[in-house]
Amino acid sequence: MMYYAVFLALIVGTGLTVAAAFVDMGAMNNVVMLTIACVKASLVILFFMHVRWSTRLTWVVVASGFFWLLIMFTLTMTDYFSRGWVEGTWR
């Protein structure tokens, strides 16, 4: 059954992310880690939470949640990342 395949993928993803954490890849560690987490989260949302078979309206609501989250992260981090770029500004 499909649920078991999703379950297996989630377990494999967990194994991969733990294994990858022991390899020093510099900043790439974060990219690998978050990519695996996003794939796992997408699998849960699409299959376990049945969004794959849900209406367009549900899709929009779900997507809007993550979109707003990204707005918060992006706008906040543009501030923190760019501090000190201009000489004499507070960091």
Next chain:
Amino acid sequence: MATEGNIHARPIAIQPARSAPHVEEAHHPWLQHHFDSMEQQAEASTLGMWVFLVTEIMFFGGLFMAYLVYRHASPAGFQEASHHLNIYWGTANTAILIVSSLTMALAVRAAQTSQPRGTQVLFLGLTIVLGLAFLGIKAIEYADKFKDHIVPGPYFQWEGTHAKPAEQFYSLYFAMTGLHALHMIIGVGIMSVIMLLAWRRTFDEEYYTPVEVAGLYWHFVDIVWIFLFPLLYLIGRHYHAG
């Protein structure tokens, strides 16, 4: 969750406008009077739950935001602090939550396909047991942190070189995993009610929305952990190796 009593017991004051020649149709006892059909009712409940989950995304999102800001301020300090977390307990708990998500999905499936109540109760019971196992491991981890004096506050002690960022990391660790654990406790409570309803043969292919909606909540809590686990436990793994 629809726990309203039998609406037929109430005197009907207003004729529904949509059925011009009013015919008293036999409809499902769980169908509430402001919905046209069971499908519409299920759709509205599911959408409503998703709207709630979107607010939950932003609720946890604030903490993830704080994590991002403080980690950006002292990446090395966060790595050093993360190294002190027990990766075995963390990985075990991740696996436990994934299995619990599977049993939850199977519980919804069992209700949706009108499986006998024993099957529904079994999967819901397994989900509860796994949730409690998660909380048990979390309690062991918390106890270890208290023993090692790495709980933020006046008794915080840090052996490493980044004491201040480490304390910030553990403040976030307790806030994030604490809020997550609170959600797990509430989830176990919800599942207990759903299990009781399942035992009373409430759910079948025509009416299983409460199982579905409770499942959405449970999976959401799992998703939060899917992000918490790498961000808290895994960032410091190659700290001493590298």
